[in-house]
Amino acid sequence: MKKTSLLLFVITASFCLGFAIKTLITTQSHGPTGTKKVTGIGGIFFKCKDPKKLRDWYQKHLGFSTNQYGGVFEWYQGADSTKKGFSQWSPFKETTKYFAPSTKEFMINYRVENLEALVEQLKKDSITVTDKIETVEYGKFVHIMDLEGNKIELWEPNDIEFEKLGKQMNAKPIK
Amino acid sequence: MKKVTGIGGIFFKCKDPNAVKEWYNKHLGLDAGPYGASFEWLPVDAPDKKALTQWNVNTEMAKNYEPSTKDFMINYRVENLEALVEELQKEGVTIVDKMETYNYGKFIHILDLEGNKIQLWEPMGE
Numbered sequence: 001m002k003k004t005s006l007l008l009f010v011i012t013a014s015f016c017l018g019f020a021i022k023t024l025i026t027t028q029s030h031g032p033t034g035t036k037k038v039t040g041i042g043g044i045f046f047k048c049k050d051p052k053k054l055r056d057w058y059q060k061h062l063g064f065s066t067n068q069y070g071g072v073f074e075w076y077q078g079a080d081s082t083k084k085g086f087s088q089w090s091p092f093k094e095t096t097k098y099f100a101p102s103t104k105e106f107m108i109n110y111r112v113e114n115l116e117a118l119v120e121q122l123k124k125d126s127i128t129v130t131d132k133i134e135t136v137e138y139g140k141f142v143h144i145m146d147l148e149g150n151k152i153e154l155w156e157p158n159d160i161e162f163e164k165l166g167k168q169m170n171a172k173p174i175k
Numbered sequence: 176m177k178k179v180t181g182i183g184g185i186f187f188k189c190k191d192p193n194a195v196k197e198w199y200n201k202h203l204g205l206d207a208g209p210y211g212a213s214f215e216w217l218p219v220d221a222p223d224k225k226a227l228t229q230w231n232v233n234t235e236m237a238k239n240y241e242p243s244t245k246d247f248m249i250n251y252r253v254e255n256l257e258a259l260v261e262e263l264q265k266e267g268v269t270i271v272d273k274m275e276t277y278n279y280g281k282f283i284h285i286l287d288l289e290g291n292k293i294q295l296w297e298p299m300g301e
Contacts, residue, residue: 037202038205040214041182041228046247050289062178062179062251075181076218077216078225084219087182106187106245106247125201146199147198150189175219
């Protein structure tokens with residue numbers, strides 16, 4: 001009887017341990033380098049025939065505040081509610097070269113936490129990086145290609161500078 | 176009247192949704208399940224409430240982008256969908272379907288002036 005209980009205990013314990021290890025491995029697999037990668041949507045860009053008309057349409061019918069660059073959505077970060085975050089919305093003329101070499105009608109900008117470390121990792125993983133990291137006041141940018149030829153913009157934002165820039169331009173965020 | 180308050184989702188067509196989701200998981204850390212991945216943020220006017228932006232991919236055959244022929248669709252969060260739809264109707268904007276209500280919100284689809292299908296979403300119980 002005692003032997004059976006002991007055996008049962010050992011089996012249960014191994015199962016629990018196995019489950020714990022599996023959970024640990026699964027959790028780690030979301031960020032193999034241990035760093036967070038994409039943390040949010042930084043922007044949506046899409047091609048259109050007439051960006052100005054389209055911006056006006058979204059302003060008139062859906063209440064967007066727009067300027068020549070499109071609109072900016074303002075929010076607070078889920079991970080730190082004291083910090084603001086921004087997502088850019090911009091229609092582009094269909095002849096734009098900005099999405100090349102992608103031939104798609106859209107491009108998504110993803111906010112990332114540590115662009116330099118991520119780009120190093122992506123290069124190791126043989127991902128196509130289409131340009132060099134560009135650093136401007138409101139953050140660092142680079143472009144990569146996904147497996148189906150969608151061009152992706154990666155942005156490590158400086159949200160404080162981004163907000164300043166918006167205020168300088170008198171841009172009203174959408175919120 | 177307040178209209179769009181945020182981006183509720185981005186959807187795009189691809190050849191192989193599973194392979195694309197795996198790629199975005201492996202290389203960019205997106206945790207996409209059957210309905211895609213969710214990004215969490217807090218609305219400026221109600222920072223005590225969570226809001227989600229959904230990211231998902233669909234096969235090239237997906238019918239839910241129709242009548243748009245584009246390879247992407249954007250979902251916008253709105254504050255009062257019924258009032259907005261009434262106004263859009265008055266303004267002659269094309270409404271593609273009837274409003275549907277689920278436990279996570281109300282939905283409707285419209286077309287913008289260049290034929291992009293737009294999903295409008297008044298979220299509930301996020």
